[in-house]
Amino acid sequence: MTEADVKVVYKRPIGLTDLVTHYCPGCTHGVAHRLIAEVLEEMGELNNTIGVAPVGCAVFAYNYLDFDFVEAAHGRAPAMATGIKRTLPHKTVFTYQGDGDLASMGMGEIVAAASRGEQITVIFINNTNYGMTGGQMAPTTLPGQKTSSSPLGRDVETQGYPIRTAELLATLDGAAFVARRTLHDARGIRMAKRAIRTAFEVQKQGLGFSMVELLSICPTNWGLNTTNARQWLAEHMLPYYPVGDFKVSTAVSEMKIGGN
Amino acid sequence: MALELIKGNTAVAEAAMRAGLVSYFGYPITPQTELLEHLSARMPELGRAFVQAESELGAINMVYGAACTGLRTMTSSSSPGVSLMQEGISYISGTELPAVIVDVVRGGPGLGNIAPSQADYTQIVHGGGHGEYHLIVLAPASVQEAVDLTGMAFDLAEKYRMVVCLLLDGFLGQMMEPVVMPDFQPVRTTPPEWAVGSPDSKERVVLTSINIDPPNQEQFNVKMMTRWEEVEKNEVRYKGYYLDDAEYVVIGYGTAGRIALTAVRAAREQGHKIGLLRPISLSPFPTRAVDELADRVKGFLVVEMSNGQMLDDVVSIAARRVPVDFYGRMGGMVPYPDEIANAIIEMIQGEHDVNADGRAKWLAKMRELVGTGE
Structure with missing residues (x-):
């Protein structure tokens, strides 16, 4: 093979550090991180971005995402992002939050930020459990799903129903772009990247609040190997949490994405 | 210098603006609300950031974010609201950030009432949040003193990268007195080197209050305590x-x-x-x-x-x-x-x-x- 035949088809995005992550083998946090790094690199925004990390498995997201970062209190990332964005409106500001952080502890902050049309982007990881503390029931845990704090399976009579966050936030006028994607297969990942790009473009163009919910696997706490975990997501999560665009404001639908 | 008859809450709000306040985040609560109301008009007028937050939790965490930029930020509340803010105050302190909080204290405990009180002394002076940290706490006895201490609060917050609390009570917040307002200070709008979004940082900036290894946390706390010794040496004020x-x-x-x-x-x-x-x-x-x-x-x-x-x-x-x-x-x-x-x-x-x-x-x-x- 001559040198001319060698073509780089993939390289590590420059927005990621060289560190090996602390995430469990097979976990899709790493995929989500990579997509964010790729999108910000493609947009030329790496040096203009401030991330807000959550409490949960991604508490150390800033060890892997290589740009300015702050670390929020549990659930409060949208408020913290608001403080940064209002102070430095030309920066790209995003939160990276899990389901316990965003949909339980921080439901007030996320709803308020979306309703204000806060010009921030939210990347929301839904893996139906509290990963970091060992797999307890989350607001996103499916009916009947066993977790370490719903050992008999989530009983909706006493433990309530899962929250469809994307659909809920889509009802708010301040939300310009709200979508759900899945990270369980290659096609889903490609679609997720496009949605993340759209979400950051929405912010860049000042069109309002944007959020992408990413269905993710948690092999360790689900007690499944990676292959089975991906299959479980497809079989159980996708019917309850359908992939789609739940809010595309008129301005967003007319938005042009430049660059590539 | 002209004397103006101003209500304590309004005077503190205006003094903060003149001290170069870049952002304010708050939530209505009696007997503090005039402070928020004054800034809701004045901050946008001068092109500065004002957000009426969804709660005191929201407000203090917006302050947390804004403080990460190193630019002057403030919130204000009254006792029950300040109790809610304690989580954020601990985080801001644990991240070594400058911020100013105004507590216009009212009667308690619980919902209590809206009359003047000093019952927040313990939660403010001895720390209502978790972990080891100190606030600088300034307690004026007149509207003029409140105005003067407001400017000082921002200076001290930046000097030591600490939270400074201006501790008023409903009496001072609601009372009108003649005061001389300070001149407008220049407003800093570029984050300092240590802050996020700074053009002067040599490398990327990560601001966090997490110290996952206990020896590191202990070391950090020794550093904080050492700084507090400096504050104790330099910043005692009384009459x-x-x-x-x-x-x-x-x-x-x-x-x-x-x-x-x-x-x-x-x-x-x-x-x-x-x-x-x-x-x-x-x-x-x-x-x-x-x-x-x-x-x-x-x-x-x-x-x-x-x-x-x-x-x-x-x-x-x-x-x-x-x-x-x-x-x-x-x-x-x-x-x-x-x-x-x-x-x-x-x-x-x-x-x-x-x-x-x-x-x-x-x-x-x-x-x-x-x-x-x-």
Whole structure:
């Protein structure tokens, strides 16, 4: 093979550090991180971005995402992002939050930020459990799903129903772009990247609040190997949490994405 | 310089603007709301950031974010709202960020009422949030002093990268007094080197309060404590009245200190050698001043609009060298000067027992005076 035949088809995005992550083998946090790094690199925004990390498995997201970062209190990332964005409106500001952080502890902050049309982007990881503390029931845990704090399976009579966050936030006028994607297969990942790009473009163009919910696997706490975990997501999560665009404001639908 | 008649809350808000406030985040609560209302008009007028947050939790975490940019930021609230903010105050402190918080204290506990109180002393001075940290706490006794301390609060917050709390009460927040407002200071809009979004940072900036390894956390806490030693050395502020020849000293801050001054003057007119120590920085506390007085006077009378929260600090400094009497009103009640004057006379005519429990004596009197409502 001559040198001319060698073509780089993939390289590590420059927005990621060289560190090996602390995430469990097979976990899709790493995929989500990579997509964010790729999108910000493609947009030329790496040096203009401030991330807000959550409490949960991604508490150390800033060890892997290589740009300015702050670390929020549990659930409060949208408020913290608001403080940064209002102070430095030309920066790209995003939160990276899990389901316990965003949909339980921080439901007030996320709803308020979306309703204000806060010009921030939210990347929301839904893996139906509290990963970091060992797999307890989350607001996103499916009916009947066993977790370490719903050992008999989530009983909706006493433990309530899962929250469809994307659909809920889509009802708010301040939300310009709200979508759900899945990270369980290659096609889903490609679609997720496009949605993340759209979400950051929405912010860049000042069109309002944007959020992408990413269905993710948690092999360790689900007690499944990676292959089975991906299959479980497809079989159980996708019917309850359908992939789609739940809010595309008129301005967003007319938005042009430049660059590539 | 023109005198203007301004309400305390409004004056503090305007003074903060003039000190170069870049962003404000707050939530309505009586008796603090005029502060938020004033800034809701003035901040956008000058192209600065104002957000009425969804809650005090939201507000303090917006301040947390804004403080990460190193640009002047503030919130204000009243007691129940400040209780909610304690989580954020701990995080901001643990991330070594400058921020200013105004607490216009009201009667409690619980929902309590909207009348003036000093019952937040413990939660502000001794830390209502988790972990080891200190706030610088400034307690004015007039609207003018509140205005002057507002500018200082921002300077101190930046000097030490700490949270500074301006501790008012509903009386000071609501009262109108003539004041001289300060000039407008230049506004810094570019984040300093240590902050996120700074053009001057050599490498990327990560701001967090997490120290996952206990040895690192301990080291960090030693650093914070060392900084606090500096603050204690440099930033003690108080005002003494008639202390030179005083045989007895009243100690009170803020509104209680101001009312006590009237009582002290009345006692002076009756020939009693009595002085007043009015702490302005409640944290760092004027420990040395109280300590030196304890060596030469015959007794202290602590006056507060609370159940004796500062009293505990004075008792510990006095260390049984002199008796420490106490007079307090609680739950939104404000003492009249003659109540304090009576307590002064009782102190002078009392038993001078250094082992007596000043709070117990006072509480017995309160049971007779106001009862328990049962």
